[in-house]
Amino acid sequence: MMIPKATENTYEVAADQLVKIIKNGPNKAGQTPDRLPSRETLVKTHEQNLKLLAEGNVPIRNIILPRPYPPSRVNLEDSAFEKVLLKHVRIDERKPKAIGIFRAVTAPYVYSSTTTVIEDEEGHVAKLTVGNLEDSPVDPIVTENATFVVKQPCWSRLGESNYHIRVDHPSDLVLLEPGNRLIPKTWRQKEGGIATKDAAQWKKEGDMMFLKKKFRKALKLYNKGLRVLSDASDPTAEIDLYRKRCGVNIVLLRLDDAANDLSKAISIHAKSSPDLSSSQLADQSTIHSWLNNRSTEDPLEIASKVPRALKELATRVKFDLGIEQSSPVYDIPLISSYVGPLSLHVDVANYTCDTEVRDTASQGRGLYAKKSFRANDIISAEKAFVLPGYFMQDKGSDCLLYSLHDETAAPRPGAWLFKELVQKLRWNPSLRKEFFSLDDGGYWKECGWEIAEDEDVPVDVFRVEFIRRYNSFSAPTRSADLLNQPPNANPELRNGFWTHSSYSNHSCLPNAIRTFMGDIRFMRATRDIEAGEEITTQYVSPDIDIDARQEKFRNTWGFECTCELCTLEGKLGKDTKEARLRHFEELKSMVMKLGEKGTTVTSIKKIARGVRELEALYTPTGEGEPDPYAKFPRLALVHPTLFLTEAWRGVKNYDRMMDCAYKLLRNFGIIVSVEDDKFSVVNNVGMINVETVRALKYLSEGFAVKEETALRDQVLDTARSWYLTITGAENDFEEFMKL
Numbered sequence: 001m002m003i004p005k006a007t008e009n010t011y012e013v014a015a016d017q018l019v020k021i022i023k024n025g026p027n028k029a030g031q032t033p034d035r036l037p038s039r040e041t042l043v044k045t046h047e048q049n050l051k052l053l054a055e056g057n058v059p060i061r062n063i064i065l066p067r068p069y070p071p072s073r074v075n076l077e078d079s080a081f082e083k084v085l086l087k088h089v090r091i092d093e094r095k096p097k098a099i100g101i102f103r104a105v106t107a108p109y110v111y112s113s114t115t116t117v118i119e120d121e122e123g124h125v126a127k128l129t130v131g132n133l134e135d136s137p138v139d140p141i142v143t144e145n146a147t148f149v150v151k152q153p154c155w156s157r158l159g160e161s162n163y164h165i166r167v168d169h170p171s172d173l174v175l176l177e178p179g180n181r182l183i184p185k186t187w188r189q190k191e192g193g194i195a196t197k198d199a200a201q202w203k204k205e206g207d208m209m210f211l212k213k214k215f216r217k218a219l220k221l222y223n224k225g226l227r228v229l230s231d232a233s234d235p236t237a238e239i240d241l242y243r244k245r246c247g248v249n250i251v252l253l254r255l256d257d258a259a260n261d262l263s264k265a266i267s268i269h270a271k272s273s274p275d276l277s278s279s280q281l282a283d284q285s286t287i288h289s290w291l292n293n294r295s296t297e298d299p300l301e302i303a304s305k306v307p308r309a310l311k312e313l314a315t316r317v318k319f320d321l322g323i324e325q326s327s328p329v330y331d332i333p334l335i336s337s338y339v340g341p342l343s344l345h346v347d348v349a350n351y352t353c354d355t356e357v358r359d360t361a362s363q364g365r366g367l368y369a370k371k372s373f374r375a376n377d378i379i380s381a382e383k384a385f386v387l388p389g390y391f392m393q394d395k396g397s398d399c400l401l402y403s404l405h406d407e408t409a410a411p412r413p414g415a416w417l418f419k420e421l422v423q424k425l426r427w428n429p430s431l432r433k434e435f436f437s438l439d440d441g442g443y444w445k446e447c448g449w450e451i452a453e454d455e456d457v458p459v460d461v462f463r464v465e466f467i468r469r470y471n472s473f474s475a476p477t478r479s480a481d482l483l484n485q486p487p488n489a490n491p492e493l494r495n496g497f498w499t500h501s502s503y504s505n506h507s508c509l510p511n512a513i514r515t516f517m518g519d520i521r522f523m524r525a526t527r528d529i530e531a532g533e534e535i536t537t538q539y540v541s542p543d544i545d546i547d548a549r550q551e552k553f554r555n556t557w558g559f560e561c562t563c564e565l566c567t568l569e570g571k572l573g574k575d576t577k578e579a580r581l582r583h584f585e586e587l588k589s590m591v592m593k594l595g596e597k598g599t600t601v602t603s604i605k606k607i608a609r610g611v612r613e614l615e616a617l618y619t620p621t622g623e624g625e626p627d628p629y630a631k632f633p634r635l636a637l638v639h640p641t642l643f644l645t646e647a648w649r650g651v652k653n654y655d656r657m658m659d660c661a662y663k664l665l666r667n668f669g670i671i672v673s674v675e676d677d678k679f680s681v682v683n684n685v686g687m688i689n690v691e692t693v694r695a696l697k698y699l700s701e702g703f704a705v706k707e708e709t710a711l712r713d714q715v716l717d718t719a720r721s722w723y724l725t726i727t728g729a730e731n732d733f734e735e736f737m738k739l
C-alpha cells in the first residue's frame with residue numbers, strides 16, 4: 001500500500017465509497033488478503049491520521065453500520081473457544097468459536113470510530129476499527145499497550161489491498177485486565193505499583209480525573225483504591241470510595257453498577273453504625289432491590305437513616321432507573337419553567353399504571369386504557385429511556401448514522417440516539433429485556449437465537465438500530481415552543497426513546513396526543529376514552545390523499561392504517577380521489593397567486609366558490625343518500641377553509657369568519673352546537689390540533705364582537721383545554737390567543 005499524502009485523512013471513509021467497495025469489489029470471502037501493509041506503513045499512516053485529527057482536519061462524523069451479523073456467543077469463562085492468530089483470520093468469515101488476542105501498538109484514533117494498530121503474539125499487525133464505543137480522545141478505551149480479545153475476528157475490505165478488522169458489537173471486544181490468564185506470557189508485565197499508594201491517594205487521583213471529565217480513568221483509580229481497602233477495615237474510606245464510584249458510574253450511564261456501589265456503601269454504613277448494624281439496611285441485597293423496585297415508597301426509611309450524600313445518590317439512581325407513581329399529578333408549570341435546551345432531564349416519576357400493552361387484532365401490540373379517561377386527562381407520563389442532550393448549534397456534534405445494508409443515512413438526531421441507546425443497553429443488563437421486547441421488524445427472529453429466561457439479552461447493535469427506527473420519536477424541548485416559532489422555522493428536533501408509550505399505535509382519528517416537556521412524554525386524551533379502548537396517536541398528521549398516506553405508513557413503519565377514515569377512503573373510486581386532489585391543488589395555486597396581489601372581497605368570494613365545489617365532492621349526490629362523511633374529517637377542505645376564515649377575519653366580516661370557523665372544525669370531524677347561550681361539542685373524532693384551537697380562537701373573537709360574552713367565555717374554556725392537550729402546558733395560552 002502506498003503511504004497516502006499527509007493531508008488526506010484515510011480513516012474517515014465516506015459511506016458511499018464503502019458501498020461501492022462492497023458492491024463492486026471481488027468476493028473473496030474465506031480467503032486471506034493477498035497483500036497486507038507492513039507494520040511501518042500501518043503505524044506511519046496511523047500517526048498521520050492522528051495528526052490530522054489533532055489539527056481538526058476531519059469531515060463530519062460518519063457512524064457506519066456494515067451488513068448485519070449477530071454478536072459472538074463465545075464465552076471467555078468456559079474455555080470452549082479457539083484462539084486464532086492473524087494468519088488464521090479470513091475475509092468476511094466469522095468462525096463461531098474463534099477469538100483473537102491482541103495488543104494495541106499505537107495510541108487510538110477516536111472520531112467516527114476508534115482505530116488503532118494491533119499486533120498478535122507472533123508480531124503480525126493489523127488495523128483495527130471499533131465502532132460504537134463511548135470513548136473520546138481525552139478518555140480513550142483502547143489505549144496503547146492495552147490487551148484485549150476480539151471475538152470472531154475477520155478481515156473486512158476497505159479498498160485495494162486495504163483491509164481491517166472491525167468490531168461493531170460492544171460484547172465482541174473484551175479488554176483484559178493485567179494478570180488475566182488469557183494474556184500471552186511474553187506480554188505480561190510485573191504487577192507493581194498498587195501497594196505503593198493508599199486508598200486516599202487513589203481516591204484523590206480519581207477525583208482529579210473526574211474533574212477533568214476523564215471518567216473512565218477516574219473509575220479505574222477508584223477501583224484501585226477499593227482493591228487496596230479490601231483487606232483493611234476503614235469503613236469511612238470504603239463508603240467514600242463506593243460513593244465516588246457510584247457517581248462516576250451514573251455519569252457513564254452504568255446504572256446497574258451505580259446501584260451496586262450504592263447498596264454496598266449503604267450496607268457498610270449500616271454495619272458500622274451501632275444503631276443500624278442489626279437493621280435491614282445492613283443487608284446489601286435488600287438495598288439493591290429497593291433501588292431497583294421502581295417504587296416511590298421507602299419502607300426502610302433510608303432517607304432518614306443514611307447521610308445526605310448517599311440519600312441524594314439513591315434518589316438519582318432511582319429516578320434514572322425509573323420510578324412509577326399511581327396518579328397523574330404533575331406540577332406542570334414548575335416542570336415547564338425548569339426545562340430548557342440545557343436542562344432536559346426532569347426528576348419526576350412515571351405514570352404508566354393506567355395503560356397496558358396488549359395484542360391488537362391486526363397491528364401487533366398496542367397500548368390499552370385500563371380505566372376510562374375524560375377528554376384532556378393525562379393518560380400516561382413517561383421519562384425518556386434515552387434522550388440525548390447535545391448543543392443544536394454545535395457543529396462538532398454533527399454526525400450521520402449510515403446503514404450499509406439498505407444504504408440509508410439517519411441524520412444527527414437519530415445518530416445520537418443510536419449511540420446513547422447502545423451505551424445504556426450495554427452497561428445495564430437489567431434494562432435490556434424491556435427494550436428488546438419492542439418491534440425490530442423481525443430481525444432477531446431471523447438472525448438471532450433463543451434467549452433463556454435468566455439469560456442476559458445480548459446488545460446487537462443492528463437490532464438496536466431497527467428498534468430505534470420503528471419506535472423513536474422526534475421531540476422538541478417543549479411542545480409549546482413549536483407553536484411560538486415563526487412559520488417555516490423548521491427547527492431541528494431531537495430523537496428520543498420512550499419504551500412504554502412507543503407501544504401506542506397510529507390512528508388518523510386518534511384518541512390521544514403526545515407532548516414533550518424535556519425528557520417527559522405526556523399523553524393526553526383528545527376525547528373521552530372508555531376502559532379497554534386502544535390508545536392511539538397520530539404518528540404524523542394524515543396526508544389528504546389516502547394512497548399517499550398509506551404509502552408513508554408502509555414505508556416508514558411497515559403498517560397500513562385501518563382507522564375508520566382510512567377504511568372509508570380506501571373504498572373511494574379513483575376518479576373521486578383525483579378530482580379532490582385536483583381541486584385542492586387549484587385552490588392552493590389560487591391562494592398563492594393572491595399572496596402576490598393582496599386579498600380583496602372579490603378574490604375571497606372566488607375562493608369561497610372553489611371551496612364549495614370541493615365540498616360538493618365530499619357530499620352524496622343522490623336524494624336522501626346518507627352522508628358517509630357526516631362524522632368524519634374532510635381533509636382536503638381543511639386548509640382552504642382555514643384560509644377563508646382568516647381572509648374574512650382580515651376584512652372584518654365576522655359573520656362569514658364564524659361560519660368558516662365552524663366549517664373548519666367540522667372539516668376536522670368536530671361538530672359543535674350553540675343553543676340557548678350554550679356552546680357544546682357534539683361530535684369529536686379526536687383530531688385536536690393547533691388549527692382546531694385557532695378555529696375556537698376565531699369563534700371567540702366573533703362572539704366578543706357580537707357582545708355574547710357567555711358564549712365567548714365557554715369557547716375560550718374549550719380553547720384553553722385543547723391548548724393544554726396539544727402543548728402539554730397552559731403557559732403562553734394568552735399569548736397564542738392574542739396573535
Ligand SMILES: [Zn+2]
Nearest residue numbers: 508561563566
Ligand atoms: Zn387512518
